[in-house]
Amino acid sequence: MATQTSTKVIGGGDQGFATTRLDALLGWARKYSLFNYPFVTACCGMEFMAVSSPRYDFARFGAEAPRFSPRQSDLLWVVGTISQRQAPILKRIYEQMMEPRWVMAFGTCASCGGFYDNYTTVPGIDKIIPCDVYVPGCPPRPEAVFDGLLLIQDKIASGVRKPSVVKPRMDPATDLVQLNTKKKEKES
Amino acid sequence: MSKLALEKLQAKLGPKVLETHSHLGDDTALVSADAWHEAAKLLRDDPALDFDLFVDLCAVDYPKREPRFEVVLHVYSTTKHHRIRLKTRVGDEEGEGAELDTITNVWVGSNWFERETFDMMGIIFKGHPDLRRILMYPEFEGYPLRKDYPAQKTQPLVPYRTEEEAGLGLEKVAPFGGDEGMPFGRKWFEKGAGAFGELGDVRGTQEATGPRKDG
Numbered sequence: 001m002a003t004q005t006s007t008k009v010i011g012g013g014d015q016g017f018a019t020t021r022l023d024a025l026l027g028w029a030r031k032y033s034l035f036n037y038p039f040v041t042a043c044c045g046m047e048f049m050a051v052s053s054p055r056y057d058f059a060r061f062g063a064e065a066p067r068f069s070p071r072q073s074d075l076l077w078v079v080g081t082i083s084q085r086q087a088p089i090l091k092r093i094y095e096q097m098m099e100p101r102w103v104m105a106f107g108t109c110a111s112c113g114g115f116y117d118n119y120t121t122v123p124g125i126d127k128i129i130p131c132d133v134y135v136p137g138c139p140p141r142p143e144a145v146f147d148g149l150l151l152i153q154d155k156i157a158s159g160v161r162k163p164s165v166v167k168p169r170m171d172p173a174t175d176l177v178q179l180n181t182k183k184k185e186k187e188s
Numbered sequence: 189m190s191k192l193a194l195e196k197l198q199a200k201l202g203p204k205v206l207e208t209h210s211h212l213g214d215d216t217a218l219v220s221a222d223a224w225h226e227a228a229k230l231l232r233d234d235p236a237l238d239f240d241l242f243v244d245l246c247a248v249d250y251p252k253r254e255p256r257f258e259v260v261l262h263v264y265s266t267t268k269h270h271r272i273r274l275k276t277r278v279g280d281e282e283g284e285g286a287e288l289d290t291i292t293n294v295w296v297g298s299n300w301f302e303r304e305t306f307d308m309m310g311i312i313f314k315g316h317p318d319l320r321r322i323l324m325y326p327e328f329e330g331y332p333l334r335k336d337y338p339a340q341k342t343q344p345l346v347p348y349r350t351e352e353e354a355g356l357g358l359e360k361v362a363p364f365g366g367d368e369g370m371p372f373g374r375k376w377f378e379k380g381a382g383a384f385g386e387l388g389d390v391r392g393t394q395e396a397t398g399p400r401k402d403g
Contacts, residue, residue: 085325087346119332119342120324127348 023159030074030100031153032062037073039093042080044107047139056142061149070096075152078131081109082122094129102152105134106145111165114138126163134165190215190270193237200230216273221255224276225289231263231272232294239263239272242295245302247309251335255279257286257311263295283310283334290316308333 040048051058058064067073070093082090094103105125108114111134113123125131132155135148147166155161194208197217204223209216219227231239243262250256255277264271279286290313292299302313303322310331313319321328325345330337 084342084344087344091346118339119337122344126354127344128346129349130354 024157027157027159031156034061034063034075034102034149034152034156035065035067035073036063036075036077037068037070037093037097038066038077038079039090040077040079041082041086042109044080044109044139047142047145048077048079048106051142051145056146058146058149061146061153063149070094071098073097074101076101076103077106078103078110078125079106081114081116082125082128083120084122085120087122087128090125091128100156102133102156103129103131104148104152105131106148107140108136108138111136130161131163132161134163136166140166190237190265190268190272193217193231193239193270193272196234196237197227197230201227214273215271216275218275218277221276221278221288224259224274225291225294227274228261228291228294231274236268237265238267239265241266242297242301243271245291245298245305247305247311249309249333249335252281253277254281255286256281256283257309259288259305259311261291261298278311283331283336286311287314288312289314292316307331310334 038045038048038052050056052066063075070076074097076094076097078090094101103125105111109116109121110125111131113121117123122128133148133151135144137144140148144166151164151166155164191210194205194210194215194217197219198205198208201219201223204220205217205227206220207216207218209218217227231237241264243264245259245261248258248260250258256279257277259276259278261274262271263274276288278288286309288311290298290302292302292313293315299317300322302316303319305311306313306316306319307321307323308331320326324332327345328343330341
């Protein structure tokens with residue numbers, strides 16, 4: 001179970017039924033119907049809007065419905081810097097969420113405080129609440145956020161709760177520029 | 189630009205104007221603390237000056253000076269199009285007795301700025317209608333922008349999770365170094381590995397940002 005990353009049908013046949021394990025089925029159902037609670041405090045919120053709006057659109061991954069009540073949501077997006085003054089609010093929001101619940105730290109500030117090494121900023125939300133996936137970046141690109149979302153989905157399916165970090169990737173924009181220049185060379 | 193204002197201040201307040209400075213339209217008057225309110229009122233009410241727009245109010249900490257704090261006010265005139273900086277000095281070396289008359293009854297806009305200055309520097313504005321913290325939480329002790337506030341000191345409202353409670357190390361996992369985003373930061377100076385420490389300039393190297401392993 002620990003290494004399983006997607007739902008497997010254990011047995012089945014041409015009789016029109018399939019068998020699987022109940023927790024695997026539940027995980028499969030949960031991973032494609034994430035209800036989000038966006039806890040947006042800072043500039044990463046702009047990137048969150050980009051991810052949720054049509055150009056990138058995380059609805060494609062089933063994480064469509066934002067719930068502005070923590071009681072109805074199962075994925076908490078912590079988007080932006082968490083100040084010491086915000087910390088009790090964040091903790092209370094987390095405690096109000098129903099089990100099972102997952103937390104994503106969106107951006108460097110939520111993950112580790114970023115460059116705010118001072119009297120007013122919490123150095124990472126994991127000092128206050130458990131966190132499942134960290135997405136580094138200031139702000140992270142939408143692609144990195146999708147990597148984080150897919151990591152969460154893998155974790156939901158497999159039941160593994162060990163925190164993990166989205167690996168930084170090359171900026172795809174550089175490839176786009178190269179493609180454009182190559183195209184121009186062909187034309188000329 | 190507003191040398192006129194400096195002259196009028198000197199004419200009205202005499203020796204209470206301790207210093208003036210005027211260079212390329214950048215005019216500053218340093219007045220004694222007991223003349224603070226009077227000077228503000230003069231700047232607003234004199235028809236030739238007519239400083240009707242409050243711009244900024246803040247304080248600066250000079251830890252070895254006496255008086256220790258300098259309170260700085262910027263005002264602008266939307267009719268005469270000139271501006272002036274008015275300063276005063278308060279507080280002894282321990283930061284005690286840093287008290288000043290409020291100017292909320294001269295420019296209403298100074299209300300939140302005085303609260304901020306109180307919050308960050310601990311300067312008490314006498315006669316302020318609602319002098320309480322504006323940025324920090326009420327439980328916060330001390331004044332964070334004073335130079336003697338310890339740079340590493342935090343006052344969490346929620347106790348941090350311990351590593352036993354979390355069941356894992358809370359020191360940052362890769363790719364986050366312990367000082368992610370701050371290779372020039374305080375922690376490195378403490379380790380002697382800062383930009384000018386004995387280990388030399390490590391900014392931008394692998395050591396500075398922590399080893400990058402796949403998480």
